[in-house]
Amino acid sequence: MHLGIEKNSGVAFEGMNNPDQPVRPQPIVSQCLLIQTEADWGQMPEGLHRNAHRWVFREDSFDPVTRVRRGRVYQSYGTTQPDSVVVYRDPTPDSLGKTVQAVTHTRLEMYRYIACTALLAVPNRGYGMAFVVGSGAGTATYTVVQIETLLTGDVMVTLKERSALGVIPELNEALIAENSRKQVRQALERAVNSAFRETAVSVVDQCRNAIAAVLGHYLAAEEPDKAARMIGSELMPLGTMMMERRKEVCGSAALIVARMHSRGKSNEQAIKGVPEPNDDDAQFAVHALGLVLRELGWAR
Template sequence: MEYLAKKHGLWLEGAYSHLRLITPPPVVLPFSLNSGVNGNVYVFCEDYFDSATRVRRGRLYQSSGRDGDRFENVSLFPYPSPSKGCPIDEIYETANLNIKAGQEVILGDNLAQTCWTVVLAERRGRDAYYITLKSKTFLGVLPELLSEEIPPNNREDIHRAMNAVVEAASVQAPQPVIDACRVAATHMLLAMYPQITKKRAGANSREAGQWVVYPVCR
């Protein structure tokens, strides 16, 4: 089983028989499910983060109930390592959860939280629990949507179109980004002016992006 431990603000990892210092210091965040979890405390240890794709990958741990245990073999290099064992302040073990793709999770505590969607959840027995997340927010690329203000029938289309804009903005050439923006604007205007949906052009077409502007500009 893999362990994640904390001693004097330093994070360590490894097996129960040997813990080693993690360098550089990892990002470790409280983890919870929107649907709630059992009484254990869960933490997410980040291994990878890409702000362009808004994807975060890391390992999931749960409280082990062994806080204060003394570990005989602890390596704190380059700091001095204890010669007669080392009591650990906090210790977590590989999480024992059944998380499915598509579930919503929360990183952070009550004072500062972010919402993520599970893309992949992979287990290697009790040795490791890997989880890949995608942000539910636009990370500042665009203003966040006020979902409650969007008509229910248009909500999914607008969210999908805005996600396409954010994903295109950092990796695509200008023209595909413009096309994605045109489609997103079309969906928004169709939500604001449902009467124009009677026009013959579809909301996803380039033609719609051209004619849908006129009722707003007049």
């Protein structure tokens, strides 16, 4: 199946051999990217008019409760974008199939795509990989959970959203010392912005920084005379201090994230033979940050 996006109006067309019939109702269409290597995170889609040869995602359904999205994926057709396509002037049952002529047909310039068979050639067909939908600064990241080939030849994907929303709770700044609010807020914002949008190593690093900021300012409020040392401390000793204060949940979460962060260093991997943090580890780090906020009572 072919998909076409008219150059001037953005109207979508489709067809088995050519995108010559307008789609009704008009679908939601976005650029998309399968993350196959760490370098792909730095190659986000630029937008239709900046690069029309990117893959395209056509949404068929979205469940706001489960955050599951289903749709068809297309790849660029040919090397020329936009391309000239002959379409029906009046795509009614009486006119479909008629010989191309000026009375019944017209020619439009459109960005043209075809079913994304390239996705089927990816190892394991991309299952479990990150899949970005959107372009520029407006992107959302999903995990590929299923791929099907339809009777029309279209490639249908089922995606599960990756999101920090609901995992990292909103900060209750009223409970935090005034001189600590800005630093804690900024650390949390960096963690939220990195969650599932950067490499696993980067996400773990930002969560480590955020947990260290939270615990450092929490302990500084309890012991003002040691505030400078607490706020500037690394996460490992802060986690140990929380354990000594019988806040085992916070302490344990902090210590695990601190250990995971060190695994992101090549020398640690070589000396101890430990694996580099992966996406599951990054997800754990994000949950650990939310857990620490809730345990301290700093979450709304």
